[in-house]
Amino acid sequence: DTGVSQDPRHKITKRGQNVTFRCDPISEHNRLYWYRQTLGQGPEFLTYFQNEAQLEKSRLLSDRFSAERPKGSFSTLEIQRTEQGDSAMYLCASSFAGGDEQFFGPGTRLTVL
Amino acid sequence: RKEVEQDPGPFNVPEGATVAFNCTYSNSASQSFFWYRQDCRKEPKLLMSVYSSGNEDGRFTAQLNRASQYISLLIRDSKLSDSATYLCAVNEGYQKVTFGTGTKLQVIP
Numbered sequence: 001d002t003g004v005s006q007d008p009r010h011k012i013t014k015r016g017q018n019v020t021f022r023c024d025p026i027s028e029h030n031r032l033y034w035y036r037q038t039l040g041q042g043p044e045f046l047t048y049f050q051n052e053a054q055l056e057k058s059r060l061l062s063d064r065f066s067a068e069r070p071k072g073s074f075s076t077l078e079i080q081r082t083e084q085g086d087s088a089m090y091l092c093a094s095s096f097a098g099g100d101e102q103f104f105g106p107g108t109r110l111t112v113l
Numbered sequence: 114r115k116e117v118e119q120d121p122g123p124f125n126v127p128e129g130a131t132v133a134f135n136c137t138y139s140n141s142a143s144q145s146f147f148w149y150r151q152d153c154r155k156e157p158k159l160l161m162s163v164y165s166s167g168n169e170d171g172r173f174t175a176q177l178n179r180a181s182q183y184i185s186l187l188i189r190d191s192k193l194s195d196s197a198t199y200l201c202a203v204n205e206g207y208q209k210v211t212f213g214t215g216t217k218l219q220v221i222p
Binding site for chain 1: 117121144145147155156157158159162200202204207208209210211212213214215
């Protein structure tokens with residue numbers, strides 16, 4: 001499968017714990033995006049990388065959220081001190097540098113108890 | 114006003130019908146536009162890009178009206194398998210893509 005992959009697919013955690021998600025983009029894509037989606041809403045932009053550089057970050061993203069893409073390949077999204085309001089589907093997408101079309105991974109569904 | 118607005122529906126249509134959805138956007142500088150399909154508890158899948166005056170792919174036609182700041186999606190000869198949520202997405206520049214809340218379509222036998 002050469003699509004975007006995400007791990008884990010599901011994560012249940014207790015409030016206050018830290019969680020980390022991984023995204024592996026399509027191999028020839030150098031742009032990578034993170035989104036959050038809650039029930040009945042469209043995906044909400046969180047952040048964007050071109051290669052290893054984080055070029056855009058949503059103002060809605062609190063300091064508890066951090067994302068990295070150290071070698072310009074896979075990316076991780078960490079949430080510290082999780083809150084119940086963090087429960088959502090976290091989606092990763094990737095695209096070519098010269099194109100706008102984004103292709104999504106299957107998502108990580110986070111439940112914070 | 115929301116940046117990208119869609120009628121949430123649901124649109125309940127019989128098989129074989131033609132159905133159209135609209136999506137309005139507020140940022141006149143928006144550069145590119147997309148329609149995605151999302152099945153329940155799955156990721157969005159790119160359906161069509163809409164770059165200029167519109168495009169067609171089989172039973173699906175997308176149109177862009179820059180003057181009125183909306184895009185539309187027309188589905189002809191609806192199939193049961195078309196039942197899904199249709200998300201419009203707008204690239205406002207600098208790779209910031211804003212999605213609408215989606216329009217739910219249910220095709221009825």
